[in-house]
Amino acid sequence: MIVFKWKSDLMQHLNERREGGSKIGFVPTMGALHAGHISLLQRSMGDGCYSVTSIFVNPTQFNNAEDLEKYPRTSGADIALLEAAGCDVLYMPEVVDIYDGKEEMSEIPRGGLDTLLEGASRPGHFAGVAGVVRILLEAVRPDKLYMGQKDYQQTLVVQQMLEHTQSKVQLVRCPIVREDNGLAMSSRNVRLSPEMREHACCIYQTMVKAAAQSARRELPVIEQESKEHLNSQPGYEVDYFGFYDAMTLEPLRHLPSGNGMVLLTAVWVNGVRLLDNILVQDND
Missing domain, CATH: 3.40.50.620 (HUPs)
Known part of the structure; x- marks a missing residue:
């Protein structure tokens, strides 16, 4: 090299x-x-x-x-x-x-x-x-x-x-590469304690659950429940958690018919900002 x-x-x-x-x-x-x-x-x-x-x-x-x-x-x-x-x-x-x-x-x-x-x-x-x-x-x-x-x-x-x-x-x-527990790999993860790094898998778990529900429940309801769940975790503060148009990032209230849909979140965990997302519908 x-x-x-x-x-x-x-x-x-x-x-x-x-x-x-x-x-x-x-x-x-x-x-x-x-x-x-x-x-x-x-x-x-x-x-x-x-x-x-x-x-x-x-x-x-x-x-x-x-x-x-x-x-x-x-x-x-x-x-x-x-x-x-x-x-x-x-x-x-x-x-x-x-x-x-x-x-x-x-x-x-x-x-x-x-x-x-x-x-x-x-x-x-x-x-x-x-x-x-x-x-x-x-x-x-x-x-x-x-x-x-x-x-x-x-x-x-x-x-x-x-x-x-x-x-x-x-x-x-x-594609996102994840740790064994599902946490999205990030350079910032090293700033988490071993315990918080293991517990932070709940971010991805919450997203997987929300994405699975998106075809049968109202999106704003899923978003609110997910935010409440994450905010209830010690040391967690959700900045955003929502379903968005995969190209324009316009917030969605219903399943899209055009550009696809991405679920995006940013969560503060003990002062460390963690990002994650799931392409729920990819029209590429």
């Missing part, structure tokens, strides 16, 4: 690979890697791509300085994981290499998706995401971009950005 710190060196290397006929697959991450990240890399390699992973904790997508400070940083373990998985290139830039000394926000229209759900709870978050993904794509120039379904809203924002810029990059959304 070749490690690059500077964008210019990375671009030169990847240009040489393209000239040799390689297709480039790209997995952007913020580090603290786990099996979910590695599954994205494995998908890229399985697609026959020369596979690039980036590790960059992007300050512009954090609207809370304490959250940025607490974000886990495990570069040594991350490098070992990527090497063992067969990653071809790791890009580990500093802030100055990404933003050239100026942390900028993307002005690319995000169609209102950035103001809902995560966007409402974390103002400016998706502007930061869109901005850094645009910069990384300009450096890597991949054929395929691999992102996880766990950050479902993020994948919609990035897809909209790609369409707006008429990019030829193909976004590949990969």
Whole structure:
């Protein structure tokens, strides 16, 4: 695995690979890697791509300085994981290499998706995401971009950005990888105590139950009962839990007939924000 710190060196290397006929697959991450990240890399390699992973904790997508400070940083373990998985290139830039000394926000229209759900709870978050993904794509120039379904809203924002810029990059959304108890794998899980990490499986269990009921019960009733159940757990506070249009994220009161339906939730567990989702109806 070749490690690059500077964008210019990375671009030169990847240009040489393209000239040799390689297709480039790209997995952007913020580090603290786990099996979910590695599954994205494995998908890229399985697609026959020369596979690039980036590790960059992007300050512009954090609207809370304490959250940025607490974000886990495990570069040594991350490098070992990527090497063992067969990653071809790791890009580990500093802030100055990404933003050239100026942390900028993307002005690319995000169609209102950035103001809902995560966007409402974390103002400016998706502007930061869109901005850094645009910069990384300009450096890597991949054929395929691999992102996880766990950050479902993020994948919609990035897809909209790609369409707006008429990019030829193909976004590949990969399934959520879960721990043995069903908890969606996340870099933030390490901040949970072992007991809370085990108990947090009730988030997924509640979602599975809600999704199974969606065809025969009123959606708002299911949502309310699910929120009450989760809020009754010690240390839990639900930010949102609901059924949404899978493309527009419009809240749904009835089963959709067009874009499909996704069940999305964000839950604070002892001060750690956990996201999860289930595609109840997928019309892709």
